[in-house]
Amino acid sequence: MSRYGYAASAPYYxxxxxxxxxxYRDEATCLRGFFEWKLQCASRRLLDxxxxxxxxxxxxxxxxxxxxxxxxxxxxxxVARRRSPAVxxxxxxxSDIKLAGKWGVITSEFGAIAHLLTYEExxxxxxxxxxxxxxxxxLAYEPWIRPPxxxxxxxxxxxxxxxxxxxxxxxxxxxxxxxxxxDQFFTIVRPGRVVRFxxxxxxxxxxTGQYENAMRAAGFAVDSCYNRPTLRGTIYGKKL
Ligand SMILES: C[S@@+](CC[C@H](N)C(=O)[O-])C[C@H]1O[C@@H](n2cnc3c(N)ncnc32)[C@H](O)[C@@H]1O
Numbered sequence: 519m520s521r522y523g524y525a526a527s528a529p530y531y532x533x534x535x536x537x538x539x540x541x542y543r544d545e546a547t548c549l550r551g552f553f554e555w556k557l558q559c560a561s562r563r564l565l566d567x568x569x570x571x572x573x574x575x576x577x578x579x580x581x582x583x584x585x586x587x588x589x590x591x592x593x594x595x596x597v598a599r600r601r602s603p604a605v606x607x608x609x610x611x612x613s614d615i616k617l618a619g620k621w622g623v624i625t626s627e628f629g630a631i632a633h634l635l636t637y638e639e640x641x642x643x644x645x646x647x648x649x650x651x652x653x654x655x656x657l658a659y660e661p662w663i664r665p666p667x668x669x670x671x672x673x674x675x676x677x678x679x680x681x682x683x684x685x686x687x688x689x690x691x692x693x694x695x696x697x698x699x700x701d702q703f704f705t706i707v708r709p710g711r712v713v714r715f716x717x718x719x720x721x722x723x724x725x726t727g728q729y730e731n732a733m734r735a736a737g738f739a740v741d742s743c744y745n746r747p748t749l750r751g752t753i754y755g756k757k758l
């Protein structure tokens with residue numbers, strides 16, 4: 519089993535979320551609106567941290583940003599590189615980012631930030647972003663599930679069917695302190711072949727206050743939007 523999950527499931531990630539109706543183009547377009555209008559970002563250099571298969575990165579690039587992505591999973595990055603050859607993708611750990619440079623926007627979508635397992639790491643991440651944003655730049659992250667909404671036990675089964683491929687994913691949620699243990703069981707069916715595998719994700723259960731305060735502690739002016747444009751809302755910090 520991979521340390522960070524997503525290794526075996528990477529080729530099916532987009533299929534599962536497309537099947538659930540997640541619209542990356544719409545999310546990127548709405549986020550662009552915030553970056554350009556509400557928060558007036560410094561430049562159009564954008565870094566997407568925990569970029570996964572690069573769907574947001576692709577749309578940000580099509581919307582005119584100079585995009586770079588960072589992720590820890592070589593398998594997710596392989597999908598991202600095939601999708602967007604024009605975007606630069608870096609392999610790296612968000613708890614210890616080695617990139618040099620400054621960006622106008624740093625973003626982290628769909629709960630990738632919750633892979634930082636302690637509040638101290640979340641604060642260090644925000645400080646790194648402060649140091650690597652231009653003045654007037656924006657940090658935007660989408661939180662993961664907050665403790666009151668986290669339900670232990672089995673989650674909904676997702677099944678996506680194409681003519682020659684069926685992907686089923688079922689999750690089991692457990693908890694140790696403030697860290698969620700999410701076991702995901704996959705069944706991949708092709709004509710004459712069935713493959714089953716299991717991945718485990720560890721994700722922190724931060725409160726809304728912790729997500730916002732980590733940004734404030736780094737120096738950001740914080741603003742939040744909890745029903746748009748992404749599933750769990752977006753927290754914005756501006757480097758004034
Ligand atoms: C839920 S996915 C979100 C991917 C993408 N942002 C999206 O919107 O689809 C979380 C991503 O975080 C990445 N990840 C997990 N731990 C990480 C770490 N320590 N450093 C960098 N990326 C990490 C995973 O490989 C995965 O691609």
